[in-house]
Amino acid sequence: VTVAQVGEFGLINRLATRLESTRPKNLRVGIGDDAAAWLPTPGTLTVATTDALVEGVHFDLATTSWCDLGWKALAENVSDIAAMGCQPRYALIALGAHQDQPVADLESLYDGLAECAEAYGCAVVGGDVVYAPCVVIQVTLVGESQPTHDQGSDPALLRRSAARPGDTLAVTGPLGASAAGLRLLAASAPRLTSRRSQVEDALVAAHCRPQPRVTAGLALVDAGVRCAIDVSDGLVADVGHLCELSGVDAEIEVDRVPIHPAAATRFAEEAREMALSGGEDYELICAAPEEVLERASEMLRMRGEPPLLRIGSVVAQAGPEPSVRVRDAAGLLVPIGRAGYQHFDRSVPSSVRGLP
Amino acid sequence: VTVAQVGEFGLINRLATRLESTRPKNLRVGIGDDAAAWLPTPGTLTVATTDALVEGVHFDLATTSWCDLGWKALAENVSDIAAMGCQPRYALIALGAHQDQPVADLESLYDGLAECAEAYGCAVVGGDVVYAPCVVIQVTLVGESQPTHDQGSDPALLRRSAARPGDTLAVTGPLGASAAGLRLLAASAPRLTSRRSQVEDALVAAHCRPQPRVTAGLALVDAGVRCAIDVSDGLVADVGHLCELSGVDAEIEVDRVPIHPAAATRFAEEAREMALSGGEDYELICAAPEEVLERASEMLRMRGEPPLLRIGSVVAQAGPEPSVRVRDAAGLLVPIGRAGYQHFDRSVPSSVRGLP
DSSP: OBHHHHHHHHHHHHHHHTTGGGOOTTEEEOTTSSSEEEOOOTTOOEEEEEEEEEBTTTBOTTTSOHHHHHHHHHHHHHHHHHTTTOEEEEEEEEEEEOTTSBHHHHHHHHHHHHHHHHHTTOEEEEEEEEEOSSOEEEEEEEEEOOOOSSTTSOOOOOBGGGOOTTOEEEESSOBOHHHHHHHHHHHSOTTOOTTOOHHHHHHHHHHHSOOOOHHHHHHHHHHTOOEEEEOSSOHHHHHHHHHHHHTEEEEEEGGGSOBOHHHHHHHTTHHHHHHHHOOOOOOEEEEEOHHHHHHHHHHHHHTTOOOOEEEEEEEEOOSSSOOEEEEOTTSOBOOOSOOOOOTTOOSSTTSOSSOO | OBHHHHHHHHHHHHHHHTTGGGOOTTEEEOTTSSSEEEOOOTTOOEEEEEEEEEBTTTBOTTTSOHHHHHHHHHHHHHHHHHTTTOEEEEEEEEEEEOTTSBHHHHHHHHHHHHHHHHHTTOEEEEEEEEEOSSOEEEEEEEEEOOOOSSTTSOOOOOBGGGOOTTOEEEESSOBOHHHHHHHHHHHSOTTOOTTOOHHHHHHHHHHHSOOOOHHHHHHHHHHTOOEEEEOSSOHHHHHHHHHHHHTEEEEEEGGGSOBOHHHHHHHTTHHHHHHHHOOOOOOEEEEEOHHHHHHHHHHHHHTTOOOOEEEEEEEEOOSSSOOEEEEOTTSOBOOOSOOOOOTTOOSSTTSOSSOO
16 A cells, blocks of 8 residues: 555554554644644743654665664654753654655654654654655654753753863763664665674664663753763764854863774774764763762762763863864874764765765 | 855854844754753643645745745744644754755745744744755744633643534635635746736735734634634635544535635636635634634734634534535535645646646
8 A cells, every 4th residue: 555545644644543652641732733732841941853864865775674764763853852951752753755655664664753752751743744756754853851940040951052171071871883783784785684693783773773862861961961962973073063062172082982892893993983983873972070970970870871981071272163182092183084974065965874 | 155065064054144033032042952942931832833845746946936935834834833823933944955056045945934933923943954855844833822811721722623513614814816826836937927917926925925824813712712724725625624623514605715806806717716725825714603703803803803704614414424515605515626735646746736
């Protein structure tokens, strides 16, 4: 059965049934009306983010299942909300697809969306489905901050702009697994999974089913951290964004950058570059004074999360532009091959996101 | 200068400057962080809607300027918020474009977005820009209901599902101008505007710069109306959506359907079909008991809005499915050529939305 055979409203009804399990208590209007409606939690800030994934640019249906694609499209946005120190709540999905697309594929996509929504305590409450010459999935995710304890002031958030010289830089977990997984996917025959080792399976899963750090983000805010960003473009690039918005420089000690053990096992020396520049790990990078990070690590431990891993420090801006320097144990600058992922800066426009 | 030449972050900076005029007082985080953040107005419901526009499907760059496209992409979503009886507030834009797209085109697009945002009291607070093989503009718009007067109950909204047998059906203004404007655009040489009459200019403007009815939607809620939908797919189709969600039938008196005078002047007999099935007029259709509609017309008059125009009535569902019947002055059924616009049900996938 294709999309053209069921029509717009038939498709919406079929997709809506995949999402029924996630209806939250504050929701007043769900799918089917002109807009979704909900009651905001008193004392919270509302946060909202949007991301678009385009077939042939951000994903390749030869190596990505529809269900994984649904998970990942929502997970990217969940990570943005986590990086604000907030709880994801309400998602809207705009889907562009071919007329001759099998409906079962789109149902799998929505199964993946629903699985991710359930895992992170949010719900898909609305959207739009349209014809498009390639598959486009666009997710908007609305979240809420922790409620404020003090009526006179706003609730706290994690901002890119709040890094200060003297802060320590830390990450919430090891890096490079997603880039390693993408390398394996790109090298393998389409969907040929039978010959993969356990290590390889773990790397592919890290790429296809990323686990954003919502609990960690909430713990960081509670501990008094005020500066964070998620690792989406790559560690060095994302630290760079943080520096730009904060007007500071950063020094990363390359030997302290935590390399995901499966990536190190499978790719040896190459794994370091994956950890520095690979992107899509969706760990959080944060910057705060050392005593705040100690409190944050304790808070994370109490909530069953791994401790923070220090990777460097924030220093005053030395040149005309904020910059990131990566140094080895001897203090020498390490040249970094890529500044991370940027849209539009690609020599092969239809290639899949990742390492060259 | 093309998109590829300025890169992702250069483009974001250029587009963000087009939006600076719209920063609202409740906004805490705008463009540049992982997510936008704002303080919801106490006592309100949050509403959210999303719509995607795809090049070659929903618009044709040969007949639509970039600036009009920006206006229209946001206006469609403003209309959905108006149809909930709410005030539009915060928009997020996901834009897909070619690498070789001139940046000036996208700046014009954002000028149109900013003009519409200013006209309706909302702001563009975030988004995403990505490479895509065709231009895709996806707008998510968040709005707020009127605050509740009664702490124990939710604020009132306009719903599709609230029509009851005995209600009168009414619209907030005349119909058919947008479809007439699209007809003129499709027939004319690209951007050849010099030979158009004043009447034709008005029709093209109705199509390219639709004026959603936010003030009217707020007045309807205040007057006690609880059921509405906007005219996006076409009058008969949209009354049909209202019937489906409410579990009722509707009777439309064809002689009472208000035809836009410019459409009637230019297209004579054809204008009636445009008013019934053309779509994209973005007037509101509402259903309520007669005494509520009288109060609503008075409320609209006090706010400088035109009065409601009655077009028919809501009756009990007669058959197995909710249905819409259009009758002439003698009470005979009028056959309707199209059931309104549906995505995916099109014989020519790349044609532009509108009348066949």
